[in-house]
Amino acid sequence: MRRMLKKILIRTEQKIFAVIHRVNYHYYLTHYPLLLQKMGIRFSGDIKNTGFISSTVAFDSFDYASYITIGENTIISSEVQMLVHDYTIGNAMLALGAGGVKAGHLPHFLKEIKIGNNCFVGMRSIILPGTEIGDNTIIGAGSVVKGKIPANVIIAGNPAKVIKNIDDYVELHMKLHDYIVN
Numbered sequence: 001m002r003r004m005l006k007k008i009l010i011r012t013e014q015k016i017f018a019v020i021h022r023v024n025y026h027y028y029l030t031h032y033p034l035l036l037q038k039m040g041i042r043f044s045g046d047i048k049n050t051g052f053i054s055s056t057v058a059f060d061s062f063d064y065a066s067y068i069t070i071g072e073n074t075i076i077s078s079e080v081q082m083l084v085h086d087y088t089i090g091n092a093m094l095a096l097g098a099g100g101v102k103a104g105h106l107p108h109f110l111k112e113i114k115i116g117n118n119c120f121v122g123m124r125s126i127i128l129p130g131t132e133i134g135d136n137t138i139i140g141a142g143s144v145v146k147g148k149i150p151a152n153v154i155i156a157g158n159p160a161k162v163i164k165n166i167d168d169y170v171e172l173h174m175k176l177h178d179y180i181v182n
Contacts, residue, residue: 007062010039018055028055040065045072045117054078060085064110071117071135081126085110116151125160136166 013035021028033050037043041059043050049072056078059065067084070076090106093099101107111130115121119133122141133139133149140156140163149155154164173179 010035010062014055021055036065040068042066042069043072044069044114049073051075054080058082067110067112069112069114071115071119073117074115074119074121076115076121077123077125077141079124080121081124082113083127084113084129086129122156138166138169 017028017032017035021032029050029052030048032053032055033043033047036053036059037047039059039062050070051072051074053070053074053076057076057080059068060083064084068082086109087106088109090101090108093101094103094106099107109129112132113127113129114132115127116133116135116137118136120138121127121133122139122143124141125139125143125145127133128144128146131145131147131149133145134151134153136152137149138154139145139149139160140154142158143156143160144158145155145160149160150162152166153162154166154169155162157163
């Protein structure tokens with residue numbers, strides 16, 4: 001009962017932070033990571049240097065939040081999904097009648113997600129179990145990401161693949177000067 005109340009309180013706080021984000025952006029930036037930490041999300045550096053994590057990011061089951069680690073200065077856009085569990089093995093075993101598996105008690109994979117420092121995860125991307133994203137990596141919107149992603153690259157697609165390194169990306173846009181600074 002106590003655990004369920006904690007879940008309800010944290011989910012309520014998340015909804016409140018969605019409103020705070022629109023009203024007091026600075027407060028949101030400094031306090032939302034603390035709520036995520038209370039959920040169990042881990043931060044690999046100083047939590048004050050988290051970057052930005054949208055209030056609409058869907059972290060896997062409350063029970064598995066500690067399987068997610070986020071680096072410093074990382075931006076995670078709206079509606080990103082992070083999954084650390086996968087029941088496909090259980091369904092496959094059930095279909096084959098293997099291992100004495102019974103419906104309602106399916107085995108599953110449970111693997112960590114690690115996001116490096118200075119990363120950007122585009123809107124509506126899906127990060128699958130066992131994914132490790134290197135530092136300075138940009139993930140294009142809507143990407144489905146799985147496996148070990150190297151540092152200093154841009155990836156996109158389903159499945160996500162390396163499309164460019166960040167050196168070339170920065171060089172191109174510095175020449176074009178097609179960006180703004182707030």
